[in-house]
Amino acid sequence: xxxxxxxxxxxxTKIKNLDDGSVFLCPTHDILRNSELRxxxxxxxxxxxxxxxxxxxxxxxxxxxxxxxxxxDFTVVDLGSRxxxxxxxxxxxxxxxxxxxxxxxxxxxxxxxLGKYYEVDYNKLPxxxxxxxxxxxxxxxxxIFEAIIQGETPERALAxxxxxxxxxxxxxxxxxxxxxxxxxxxxxxxxxxxxxxYCEVIPLGRHVLLEGLY
Amino acid sequence: xxxxxxxxxxxxPSRQVISKVARTYPYDEFIDxxxxxxxxxxxxxPDAYCQIVTNIVDxxxxxxxxxxxxxxxxxEDKCDGGRFAALILKDLGFPxxxxxxxxxxxxxxxxxxxxxxxxxxxxxxxxxxxSPNQKRYPEVQPTHGFWGVPPHDMxxxxxxxxxxxxxxxxxxxxxxxxxxxxxEMYVDPGVPTVFYTQTFCQKTVLAKYLAEKxxxxxxxxxxxxxxxxxxxxxAFIRMG
Numbered sequence: 001x002x003x004x005x006x007x008x009x010x011x012x013t014k015i016k017n018l019d020d021g022s023v024f025l026c027p028t029h030d031i032l033r034n035s036e037l038r039x040x041x042x043x044x045x046x047x048x049x050x051x052x053x054x055x056x057x058x059x060x061x062x063x064x065x066x067x068x069x070x071x072x073d074f075t076v077v078d079l080g081s082r083x084x085x086x087x088x089x090x091x092x093x094x095x096x097x098x099x100x101x102x103x104x105x106x107x108x109x110x111x112x113x114l115g116k117y118y119e120v121d122y123n124k125l126p127x128x129x130x131x132x133x134x135x136x137x138x139x140x141x142x143x144i145f146e147a148i149i150q151g152e153t154p155e156r157a158l159a160x161x162x163x164x165x166x167x168x169x170x171x172x173x174x175x176x177x178x179x180x181x182x183x184x185x186x187x188x189x190x191x192x193x194x195x196x197x198y199c200e201v202i203p204l205g206r207h208v209l210l211e212g213l214y
Numbered sequence: 215x216x217x218x219x220x221x222x223x224x225x226x227p228s229r230q231v232i233s234k235v236a237r238t239y240p241y242d243e244f245i246d247x248x249x250x251x252x253x254x255x256x257x258x259x260p261d262a263y264c265q266i267v268t269n270i271v272d273x274x275x276x277x278x279x280x281x282x283x284x285x286x287x288x289x290e291d292k293c294d295g296g297r298f299a300a301l302i303l304k305d306l307g308f309p310x311x312x313x314x315x316x317x318x319x320x321x322x323x324x325x326x327x328x329x330x331x332x333x334x335x336x337x338x339x340x341x342x343x344x345s346p347n348q349k350r351y352p353e354v355q356p357t358h359g360f361w362g363v364p365p366h367d368m369x370x371x372x373x374x375x376x377x378x379x380x381x382x383x384x385x386x387x388x389x390x391x392x393x394x395x396x397x398e399m400y401v402d403p404g405v406p407t408v409f410y411t412q413t414f415c416q417k418t419v420l421a422k423y424l425a426e427k428x429x430x431x432x433x434x435x436x437x438x439x440x441x442x443x444x445x446x447x448x449a450f451i452r453m454g
Contacts, residue, residue: 058446092452
């Protein structure tokens with residue numbers, strides 16, 4: 001059996017094979033259907049019952065970012081489908097951390113959902129100067145639908161929503177000058193450029209929590 | 215068979231008040247109404263309200279037939295929520311003794327700085343309101359700190375190592391000075407400390423301020439512990 005570690009997120013599960021270093025991504029609903037699948041170590045709520053070595057997401061994020069970032073003082077934020085987490089280090093020791101579930105609820109998932117529905121390519125979407133100031137995915141859907149009814153294009157409404165998420169994330173992370181970004185939105189050019197309006201951004205990719213597991 | 219009767223109280227009434235009531239009703243049992251007893255909701259308190267004050271009202275209503283007297287802390291040693299709860303319960307016909315603990319002479323600490331498990335520390339301190347602690351415990355060097363009031367969900371305290379020192383209002387209770395704001399604001403600088411309050415409690419502003427000042431972790435929790443609170447505390451303790 002290959003030695004596997006997994007970050008079982010709400011929408012996507014990231015799995016690393018420690019024997020050959022390969023990483024693969026699969027929808028979490030596929031993992032849920034496979035009750036036999038076990039991991040050497042796992043993080044994420046849905047990984048708890050599939051391993052004997054469970055690590056909570058904040059610890060996985062902290063350990064993973066310490067592995068990937070060599071700065072002595074830095075801030076990392078992970079924006080997932082369901083929530084936001086941030087850890088700030090001073091002298092490579094945790095200085096602050098937070099996990100926002102209620103007020104960052106489902107923003108990542110909402111973006112994915114609406115992007116598919118409106119067939120928008122976020123990598124081609126121009127950054128909006130305006131932002132929809134919402135923190136919760138459900139309120140966001142309501143505001144985006146309303147904006148479209150008022151005559152906005154889906155592209156512009158979504159760009160405003162993305163800008164709003166970027167601004168919220170920046171504030172949530174306590175307004176750092178430089179921010180290391182973790183999670184699937186690292187690959188969303190519109191999001192990264194929106195965030196760059198507020199601080200320097202270094203994307204770490206979506207495997208940071210996996211790195212914190214071994 | 216005679217019905218078992220309770221003297222309800224909340225907060226930290228003075229030792230003199232407790233002794234006097236105990237002499238008057240020697241066969242009654244003291245019961246802390248702050249504590250979660252899984253009482254059914256009275257429906258009297260708004261949903262968005264301090265869970266501890268909600269406990270006070272719900273517990274009192276639930277135990278109504280067995281409560282002989284309520285010693286209600288209504289001064290700076292408790293909060294406006296305690297004062298309002300006293301007012302409401304009095305209006306509902308409960309016999310209320312309003313008290314203000316203005317004691318300013320600090321008694322020496324031993325439980326707060328001991329190596330007992332944190333849950334046991336807090337329980338012993340709060341038990342000391344009725345039965346003063348007589349034991350002395352060796353002091354341990356703090357690796358972590360817990361600042362705040364006894365949480366509604368006491369499982370929170372099980373996340374901490376035994377080398378956690380107690381600060382904030384709970385420390386003030388052990389010192390017998392629950393209104394001593396100077397002691398309440400004290401923590402040992404350099405000790406990674408979790409600053410905890412109940413959601414909707416006025417002390418949230420103190421907790422947040424102190425967490426910023428001392429690079430601690432600020433958390434507030436409403437009802438039962440959530441996964442994110444557990445994760446935050448666990449990560450802070452492991453990596454702080």
